[in-house]
Amino acid sequence: MIFLLTTAALVALWGGGALVLDVAGLRDPRAPANSAAELAAGVVLLAVAGMSTVMLGGRMSLISCYVVLAAFAGYRMARRVRRAWPSPPPSLPDHRVTALLGSTGILLLVLGAAAMKDRLLWDGWALWTFKARVIFLEGTLPTTLLDQSGPYPWTQPSYPLALPLVQWWVYRHAGSVVPALASLAGWFCMLFLPLTLWRSLRREAGLPWAAAAAFGAAAFWPMTRFAIGGYAEVLMTLAILGAVVELATGPSGAQEGSPGRYALFLTLGAVAKNEGLALALVGLLAGAVHFGAAGLRPAKKWLWLLAPFLAIMPWFAFTRFRGASSPHLGGLPPVEDVLSRVPTVLRTFGELAMTRAWAPVSLLLVAGLLARAARNDRQTRAAWWLILGYFAATLAVYLVTPFNVRWLLGTSLDRIVGTMVPAVVFLSIREICLLCQGHEKTALSGGPSLRETAARQLRAQLPRHSPW
């Protein structure tokens, strides 16, 4: 019974998000990341409502959440907007694709069964699920948990509350604080990663590539481990993948609401972890260039791109006012210390990149970058800049953190870098497939880019027997 209620809670979270996304005019079933955006909308709405409740001294309750959802439903019914989405032509999967998809499903079910046993890891106990338990018992986060000098200093009071509130949501529906339910919540969020990879690659890369990518994501244990371990990295992974997919696949005229969904994914990252602020900042720069070139009106563009900051800044200010601060940005160390860390950081990252299931991802990334070098596609340029910018910001934290850098690398590098793996896989496979198909996507301009035009003119001017 308890697991049925858990399932109902998670489906309600997803359905509520779909409703909110539809009311906002951002829901487009044709968009590859639409399903992930529906879940993201539910999580973001719950996070913003929950953090606001805590800041204002209120108490979280299921009834008030459903009242809000009912208001959205009423508004949706009153508008009576009917949207007809043309259904894509059915494609017949071959045996390889059927086998891969079937294996993916079986593997995900096995991982779900594993999540029902106690799987919480360190931060799951100490931080995320602990806050969910407190909110379940008290209805809010009491002052003792928001005080960095209080009896629970390891709970990182400055961290946003998206994952604890998702876990609280499940606990409330189940009527019980069972740690396995938190693991199941993480597993449920993880389902959207192979789903998004499948949907985003099947059209341009083909069904076999898409199925393989989905299976690989399901089989990538470093990601699953922390998803069912009660960590918020699963939400960050979803945010990064969704944002990259929206940048790479839209706006192309076929999907509506791409800038809004892009902002939604950045907001998901911002309300999930402190690293989400870095993602939102890098995403703001990438999105400003990308959507500006796409012809989006400036006011609308900036409204979307600033949405993540509007969502998280009140919580940021609230916790800072109470004395909480990010543990990694307590002040810059001396320059010589920073420089002395560079070899350690790069060596550790290199070792990780050559380990087990990480090594193929590194090889795929190299192939993807080579394919990128061969194509002149502005469509994916912003997506690559987003990934690389976020990666650079992550490495920068290791260089300036006041903690012992070896300890921090050993305890966090795999899960932090793991959040970028699905997005890297998507971009690399997409670049390789489009290169091989000979597609020159310059969808933003509808014609050859200025660089390509200049290159052709240059070649035309060169003498026939030029040594170049």
Place this chain on the structure above:
Amino acid sequence: MRARITEHSGIRIRDLMRSQRRPIRVVGQFATALWCILGTIHTVVVLSRSDTGLLSAPHDPPASAIGLAQPGSRLVVGILALIEDGAPGLAPVWVVRPGPADLTWHLAQRQLAHLAYPRRVDVLPTEEGTSAAETYEFAIALTVDLDNGKWQEVATRDGLTLYRRRAR
């Protein structure tokens, strides 16, 4: 001239990459397949382990709430059972840490704080706990005997001893 050379170098690199599209595709396919295979093997190995795997034997209810593969989990189970049986109410509990603060005790502290909430359970060494003894009504010790004049032994379990502070 330099701009022309740079522009032309870029064109040649791009042409070179385009001419290598088949090897790039083969490398991509190989890497994706290898990712799937290695990931599957890794996942199967982890899930097959006797302590964390799907095939491990079911545990006692309190123990099943805590990852037994993690160090110190039986310690946490024992402490929680002692508190539940012999320490009524929500008065804070001091768990005497006998040695240095290693990984086991750090994790035990966090699990105890989580599972005992709203009751405070603090893991402290003897000196620190003794100086703050007035804060705690109960104490649990593993290998250390507390001052008999100040603490009264209440219960024992799995090598753990539950003490109650004597009234003045």
